[in-house]
Amino acid sequence: MTPFSYLRAQSLQDAIAALAAEPGSRVIAGGTNLVDLMKYDVEAPRRLVDITRLPLHGVIPTDAGGLRIGALTPNSDLAYHPQAARDYPLLASAILAGASAQLRNAATTGGNLLQRTRCPYFYDVATACNKRAPGSGCSARTGINRNAAILGASEACVATHPSDMCVALAALEAIVHVEGPNGARALPIADLHRLPGDAPERDVTLDRGEIITAVELPSPRFGRHHSYLKLRDRLSYAFALVSVAAALEIAGGRVVTARLALGGVAHKPWRIREAEALLEGAAPSRAAFAEAADRLLQGAVGLGGNDFKIPLARRAIIRALTQAADGAPQSQSRKVIN
Template structure:
């Protein structure tokens, strides 16, 4: 473990002042990802700024009928909150599909958004990695890339986004409220995370001197027809090879509205509004779901060991949309795919 200084933020302005004053500092709440990165010496912050005492751990109803979730709300508390379970069960299901109960107890909602992308070589400091050392190369492209991305990749990086919660938030059109020296601003969830391009070391559009204060869910939560399906190598405590968040509204036997987001396949939660547009007005049946899957995956590119993900993703999309349409969401307590 490296040497570092420790400080506690007294309030939100103090946290902003401290993070703005030290470009090598990191904010820490649950620390479920950051501490691992420090142990592997992937990141070496000079200072940790403890924000766990800030008043950001509540859920409030908004004037528009949505919910505002404090950035420090623990994942477990969020998953089992009555308003989330009733109005946004897709969020609850996605959280319960991820990590372990102990990690969910510690992990914060805001911290979940800031998880670093997933790749064996990113965590191995003995190998070249453009995310760790820009310009050093991507070892995964010609290496062991079974878990890596098939969408939105670049010559610089094929890492994947690790979060389950973020896939559901992307599907639901959530927004991220952030604060910095210039004040507060709101970022659409689909714009919060970045594709790698030629700057894979930058995972999000959060400025270095900003902090997440809340995530806002819109009024519509699709509580009747939804599902979150996660395909992984083992049934407990494993990252997704492919995951799908699907939510829809069915009226008179036709799809009135629909949302689809994919995890485990790109550097960020993957969503294409063209696929959703193709489903609106259609009968909720396999032929339409297959067409939507084709649109979502039309630019997919496999590498040596992960070509199988393309077909796996297609089948997962069709299955998840079927589950959502039938009102039979994937049960996270029972891992067997329905």
């Protein structure tokens, strides 16, 4: 591990100033991803800015009827928070599908949004990886690419975003609050993460010195018809090959509102509004779900080792939408698919 300096921030402004002053600085909170990357020499920050003592914890109702989640709120606290679990069960389910209980106790909401890919070539400093070393090449394109992206990839990078929580937040249209040297701003979660393009080393659209302070959820709409379905190589403590966050509002035998997001298939949670629009106004049926799946997966391309993801994702979308329509969400404790 490369030597680094350490600063415990006493205020948010202290943290922002420290990050802006030193280009090699990184925020540390739960450390469940960053510390691993440092041990593997994938990342070598010059300075760690500890924000764990800042007042960025808690889950607070908003005046608009939603929830504001502090960036330092542990994943486990959020998943089991009474109001979050009652009003946003899709989010609670997605969090419980990820990692292990021990990691969820340490991992934070803001850190979950900013975690980096688990592509094996990103972690292996002996191999070429444009995300880790820009311009070196992408070993995954012709190497072991079972977990690689099928949507939104580029010649420079085929890595996938690993978060479960972010997939649910994308479907729920969360707002991410950040603060930096130029003040505070809010952005839709869809605008937080980037597709790789020719700059895969940039995972997010945050500017230098900006810190996520909170995530805001709109007023609840999908308490009855939702499901988070995660398909993986083993039943626990594994990242998704494909995951689906499905949320529906149904009235009079018709879908009024649909939200659909995929994980494990792209550089960011994958959501196409046109696929959701195909469901709205239609009766919930396998045919309608299949049409939406085909639109969501339009343009999907495999690399050989991950070709199976395309039909797997189609089946998963149909199954998750069926679970949501039936009001029978996938259980995260009993892994057998409904």
